[in-house]
Amino acid sequence: MSEIHWIRWIDGDAEHTARWHSETGMPAPRRVVVADDRMNASTAHRLACEGTALLWRGDYHQARQLLRAMGRRVDRKTPTAAPSAVPSPTAAFHLQRRASGHRARVLGRLLVPLDADHTLALRRAPDVRAACAEAYGPPLPTPSVVSLRELLGVLGAYQWRAKGVDVPALGARIHPHYGVFSPVRGEYVDLVAQAPLPGPAAHGGPAYDLGTGTGVLAAVLARRGIRHVVATDNNPRAVACARANVSRLGLTGQVEIATGGDLFPPGRAALVVCNPPWLPAKPNSALEQGVYDPKGAMLHAFLTGLAEHLLPGGEGWLIMSDLAEHLGLRAPGELGGAITAAGLHVAARIDTRPHHPRAADPADPLHAARAAEVTSLWRLTAGPPEGSPAAPPPGPVRSPAPGS
Template sequence: MSAPDLHWTDPAGTATHARWHSESGAPAPGRTAPADDRMRADTAYRLACEGTALVWHGDYQGARQLLKALGRRLDRLKPKPGTTPAETFHRHRQARGHRARILGMLLVVLEGDHALALRRAPDVRAACTAAYGPPTGARTAVSLRELLGVIGAHEWRRKGVPIDALGGDRIHPHYGVFSPVRGEYVDLVAQAPLPAAEGVAFDLGTGTGVLAAVLARRGADRVVATDSSPRALACARDNVARLGLTDRVEVVDSGDLYPRGRAALVVCNPPWLPGRPTSAVEQGVYDPGGAMLRAFLTGLAGHLEPGGEGWLILSDLAEHLGLRTRRELLDAIGAAGLRVVDRLDAKPVHPRASDPSDPLHTARAAEVTSLWRLAPGG
């Protein structure tokens, strides 16, 4: 199904249009109006809340300032804490969703070559090509908030993220692929004792390929890294090639999570929170109904070599938020015919864990990330 066109009259009185595009799948706005540096923030906020998208024709830096002004107005709408951690979490997500919708109402137009034809605008063509694909020649309307995310992601991809477990070598995340900025889970994989069995290792849901690279550097004869996301597959292959590991790591598309065959070690770092993602990047955080977690557990025993292990990397944040209990996790492990060999824990060190102004601070401060060593024989 082709994307709809947005139609509006620019400040000069000329009727114009552009194709709508949203990486988060947001529907095309029903109403549009032109906006430039003369528009007051209060007017823009009122129109956005009423469902009118504002197509920007002014100065690029002016658009960024207006976006910040809209954000400040939204910051005043702090949700009330719920009576339970789960209720507080859901209210927090609803507030974030509302914020995203309102801020997403400020639009800019990319020309047919992905250029942004605004005064003082940066050259965004390379960033947009990396995120959206080659230009099609058609003008495209996107939210400024999304475009800023595209630009930021391109910088992450260009500079890379240094990984201590890889000796400081860098992983380069692509747009829409979760970045390994939280190093505690990578360090757990680098430190856990390897199983007695030797042979191939599987890295399920590889994302950037960081864990597959760590396993290869630790001496795995061969690593098969799987993912179902085309962006993740391209990203993992890029990083494997950058690190010179193409002879040790094979990146494959596996819609069923597991590749064929058995392995001495199976590693899985599923999204840590049960819930529905609302954007491409959130797919690395939210696992609808815990489907990936269950698929890993139920398939593990049938994909292990004798003496092999499965490593489940999982935060207990969902438990502190009331979204899953420890008993439910242990019951799922047992129901899959598995036993816990050992568990290695690490405390997160990211800034939000120590930020008392975060609505979820209590849960984040108590969070522990664990590597569960699992084997058949529950």
């Protein structure tokens, strides 16, 4: 069990304490003052910027309005460099990360109280008990305090889990749990649905799906006829999420969800699929681990371990975006060099363009990189074919996937 942290505040003449809870890893605030409907946004923003947390005791909807007003003040005061003043896409990325981190810290200092049973103890507050139980686990015997911003994320995730995300490649919906990367960017799922299966996999498998998350890629492989898919993840939330989705889709007879510290399960497979986090940078919280992979650790673990886990004639499918290259976080050719160094050969590469809204948003600080982004499925084999060089081809050897 993780260490319990407590926060203290004075209300009237009495001192109060409560358990501090943060899924993002935000440290317990050292100074807390009570705030209510009389608090204006300018004062709240100033106090939060100074490091003081505000424990809200007023109306729930007023708290949400205050949070939005604080956000507008943060955005207005965030320094922005003119395009000519930004020396590189890498600098733009780090500026955006710093601004995002500052925004999260300031807005995260507006706090709300939860009773021991996860009841939100505010006037006109919704019933958040089910959403909190799914995100935080069973109630503990003591009240707690959480960031309102985080709680709104919990409520949003609860709605996404109930509604699900439509996955055309499955003809069904996937239901992401809180803290599990959601398959809202469907282009990588389409690549796995359309790429030609290697011979052994086309005859039934087996296949591995590494870092399965919601289980969406494992489900796609099973629907394509692979009789046994082993899907792994070291995140307990992802394991529970994948099992629930696989069960809902009626695929428990084909898909086995495994947990553990090793990326690869024991043995060899006809097909090994890996969709690691695409950006080699440090996540600011546990919730960002689906996007950021420090120093590309998961990517390199997949490449260096792939050959010894492939059956003869099998393939490893690496699904990667080149956004890191456009941002200067990974050098051009670095990925190809890592593939060669691992003793692997690129049998083919299928490219597609992302179609998420941010790729077409010129107001996004990283718009130029996102607009140029390509998502690729690299078909890797163990060693070069006879009579061919070991180096991977410099570009795609297949046309973009249909519908890209």
